[in-house]
Amino acid sequence: MYSRTRSAVCLGMDGRDVFVETDITKGLPGIGMTGLASTMVMESRERIKNAIINSGYEFPKGRIMVNLTPASLRKNSSCLDLPIAVGILASEGCIRSRMLDKWGVIGELALDGRVLGVEGALPMILHMNDTGLKGIIVPEANRAEAALAGGNIYAVTCLRECAMLISTDPEEVAARADEEKLLCRVRSVDAMDFVDADGCVIEDEADDADFADIAGQENAKRAVVIAAAGRHGLLMVGSPGCGKTMIAGRMAGVMPAMTDRELLETAIVRSVAGRGTDSIRLRYKRPFRAPHHTIGRAGLVGGGSYPVPGEITLAHNGVLFLDEICEFKREVIESLRLPLEDKRITHFRKGEAFIFPCNFQLVMAANPCPCGYLGDPDRECTCTQADIERYRRKLSGPIIDRIDMKISMEKVGYDELTSGNRGMTTGEMRKQVESAVRFASESGRHFFNSEIPDHELEQWCRLGSEETKFMNRAYDVFAMSPRGCNRTLKVARTIADLDASKDIKTEHLAEALRYRMGEE
């Protein structure tokens, strides 16, 4: 008998419809499968057979044919296990197939019939919601992500639960959702699951890294506030152990609270990366990614024959921190150019475009020289002049274009470290950033200042005559390039925003000039 089960696969960051057609005819026992299934999907035939038998059903005797449509779509997900098994059971008559069209099903099967979690559940669920399915069945392991999507969703732990549920009318089930007995152990997914007794959404309480932990370094903290307010690329140069990594790790906390859209995007990225359980736990935390400098191009920007997100996408709406920037391979840094401009990256594979978002705050750190101690008052630099020159060239080449602000740091003295003087906290810094962002959008700028296109500089970064004179002077004295000049204007705009000043004043320009690249 023929049956059709609705499911979805995740392609890049998007869910796509997949219809699982199943037919059992007379013939030699076995499962045939068509519809551009990858090896992973082909293997499901073996899993499904054991899962069905171990769930207490009889495996059909005849020739089973499974067709996955649309046929042109390449399918590479274990999430089709469950819908295929459901289809076989429906074709065999173990499941009433009348309601099959109202349900969407995703899930991987274990040999014993348990349903396992899948990657990319959230975009698939969102997509199935959009297509108007009345009920969606997801693995229990994906409950957290499902809660973010909302809708009429049920989390199941085994094939049997799924089979029982799918024989019923989803709308009817929804109406009687409180009658848990009926549904066996299956519970509908509700966002309220993740609200604790006091009605507060559970946040990651382990998150106690605060800027108040960093003694001294007020200058660096100021730079962090500016960088976060205008989303300016920030480069920290300083000897090892001066606190560069500590600062970068706390930067995500300084960025303004995520909008609903950002929250969803971030959760989708986490879901696609197989970290869906973090979706709830870390829901309100912006991501912080710090890939090691040995990372390859694909690891950074994503890739693979079925592309998966790279670090830049995992850092979407958060911070991407590249420590020891001079140690990264040149082509790896080069590969950042396009994504930084477009805020997304597109991979083309076999006629299919996979688009991953990557709108992140870029933070880089570098030592002043290969040994790290150039300019350090306490330790001697052991590099030769040639080493230093080579290192500097590496720093200036492809990296310089991606950085609006540079700060120099030095390790804090013992007396300052123990003075108990903690300076700005993350909360205070975030308030400053948020007020600057609000000021900018009230002035009509609904984008970050680092994103001001060059042809709109005149519009947003207009200078008075006094300021123009000052900038002219600085341009000559500091031997600046036009590009460096534009960067300074953008940073000055952000500093003016922090000051809630409509005009860019001389003091804003002067401060911005301190963060320019290419001195020394």
Add this chain to the structure above:
Amino acid sequence: MIGTVRIDFESADFPARLREIPDPPRQLYCTGNVSLLKERSIGVVGARKNTVYGKNVALMIGRRLAECGVTVTSGLALGIDGYSHEGALDADGKVIGVLGSGIDHMTPQRNRGLMMRGLENGGLVVSEYAPEEAAFKASFPARNRIISGLSEALVVVEAGLDSGSLITAKHASDQGRTVYAVPGNINSQTSIGCNLLIRDGAVPLIIIDDLIRDIGAMPKATDAVNNCLDADEQKIFDVVRELCGATMEEIIRGTGFSPGLANSLVTVMEIKGVVESYAGRIYPSR
């Protein structure tokens, strides 16, 4: 018209530097701030037909000399002469214009505005000729000896092969003044005169401050820089000087300023040339 005074060779007011040249003028007709004749002064001359390079260099020299309190002396001709004065006046400096005619017949007329601007800014116009005397063919080369005579050193910014500036340079060397020439590309027709001067022993002008240092004017210049610090900047400067080079953190801690204010002030001080930064630290300049 502003009043013109006549200073005779015999007068005690006759500039000492001009008195010692081989062929001094018998009298000077001065309009404007006569006291400039006693001040430090450097002559800047060059081609009437200048290139952008020459223009920029002339402006730069004029500006820098003015900043350091050195008077710029020139011939008020078109091109380099004019730009050197313009640069000086932009920086509120003092200028001396030396004319090849009486002031009433000032040529070129196009630079009359510039001359008036100089006078309004406390500058001076001098001429060998009485106000009503017109220029004649030999009067322009003749006034060149006065330009170099009034100056402690002479800079030739751009000069072709037959430029009048070369005459001024010759006068200058005869009068014992140091002649500087701004080097240009060796295939540049507008710089060939300068380059030849260098070949023949003139000092190539590579760094403008060398000029000022050579006539011994630098101490006065640093005084001016220190005077230009306001109270807040002075506080930062004290920290930087005390530590012989300070990080931003040390400056912030030492002054109690906010990071924003401290950074902003440091930039202003960098531009003023009081401090400079290297490898993450701020050092006092020189």
